[in-house]
Amino acid sequence: MVSDGSPSSRADSFANSRPAAEEASHGLLAEPDHVLAELVGEGNRAAYSVLVTRHVDRHVGFAERVLGSRPEAEDAVQEAFVKLWINAHRYDRSKAKFTTWFYRIVLNQCLDQKRKKRPDALPEGFDVVDGRDGPDKELQDVQRAQRVALALTELPDRQAAAITLCYFEGLTNREAADILELNIKALESLLTRGRKRLAQLLAEDAAELLGAP
Amino acid sequence: MSKSGMTLERFAELVASYGADPARWPDDERRSGVELMSGNPRAADIAAGAGTLDKLLAGLPAPAPASAALCDRLEAISTLPQDHNAPARPARPGQLANRGGYSIFTALFGSGASPALIPQAAGLLMICLAGGVALGLSDFAAPRETTLVVDPSAYFFGDPGLDKDLEELD
Structure with missing residues (x-):
């Protein structure tokens, strides 16, 4: 089955390969995450499919921000979903929201991968070229975005995770703190240090942006 | 300090952590932060200083959806x-x-x-x-004493290759 990766084609992929599961999935679409997670803990494949479709894009994006590499991000998310499939019976809704629990799994997987990564490996997909003098504004914006993404991966892991959760994932400070298993004060400290470091790394881009008409 | 009690010091911490966009500030501090920012020029300066990094971060494109292979x-x-x-x-x-x-x-x-x-x-x-x-x-x-007995006929009769070699020599 060839699909283009969009949410609808993914749903089709799951559906066409497992018509019975698809039918079951439709009945589960309205269920909240914690109910689905409990069903996955009982081996319910349709519930697993719904959770995958609902969360895969968000977590691949999150992992990509933290790791700076799409293939590594997809590996991390795959491992996280394996852990979900195997450990869903351990999920306890009284302790954490499903999203908090699963973000923790993905984040820990990302941090594990980062530790194992060769120190000299450059983030894939970020062929950073200094195009500040280039005439094409669109190209300059793309290159600036690459430098920002690269700078994000150069932050200490937990600073990068904190910024990603608060700035790109749109989570509240309480949710981000829960995922990182910190109190609010410690989260704010991570964010402040992360922003300060990013400002240093991106000083030239910031100056250029300030000078832009 | 704003009417609702936020100090300039706390405002600076808030902006240093969450940036200048009030949408990212904690719910319970947003109203007082916005109040201070709109009424205090120093607070407005602090927010403006943080806005540049916010713009750079906002320039990152949204990640692409997961690949079909991953799915x-x-x-x-x-x-x-x-x-x-x-x-x-x-x-x-x-x-x-x-x-x-x-x-x-x-x-x-x-x-x-x-x-x-x-x-x-x-x-x-x-x-x-x-x-x-x-x-x-x-x-x-324990290693036992062994005697090595070499029987040349075993080699000659057991190895057709050698016979063949001898025939060739003849």
Whole structure:
């Protein structure tokens, strides 16, 4: 089955390969995450499919921000979903929201991968070229975005995770703190240090942006 | 300080952590922060200073959706038996090499064996190894005197190749 990766084609992929599961999935679409997670803990494949479709894009994006590499991000998310499939019976809704629990799994997987990564490996997909003098504004914006993404991966892991959760994932400070298993004060400290470091790394881009008409 | 009680110092901390966009500020401090920012020029300056980094961060494009290949692999995960003990997963090329000890363990004891048994299995293997070494050092396996008897006919009659060589010499 060839699909283009969009949410609808993914749903089709799951559906066409497992018509019975698809039918079951439709009945589960309205269920909240914690109910689905409990069903996955009982081996319910349709519930697993719904959770995958609902969360895969968000977590691949999150992992990509933290790791700076799409293939590594997809590996991390795959491992996280394996852990979900195997450990869903351990999920306890009284302790954490499903999203908090699963973000923790993905984040820990990302941090594990980062530790194992060769120190000299450059983030894939970020062929950073200094195009500040280039005439094409669109190209300059793309290159600036690459430098920002690269700078994000150069932050200490937990600073990068904190910024990603608060700035790109749109989570509240309480949710981000829960995922990182910190109190609010410690989260704010991570964010402040992360922003300060990013400002240093991106000083030239910031100056250029300030000078832009 | 704003009417609702936020100090300039706290405002500066807030902006240093969450940036200048009030949408990212904690719910319980947003109103007082906005009030201070709109009524205090120093607070407005602090926010303006943080706005540049916010703009740079906002320039990052939204990540692309997950690839079809990943979705296929994720789908495959749910076709595996759900074993609460042994992690079974569809591997990407090159990943098997990273499984290390667990692969050896499963090769010896089967994929259904629990990883929790690894310490016991390692202990058992160590005992067997120690037993083998002890046996090797004992009298039971002491080297015996041997006599090497060389029977040339065995070579000549047992090796047609050599006969062939001799025929060729003749």
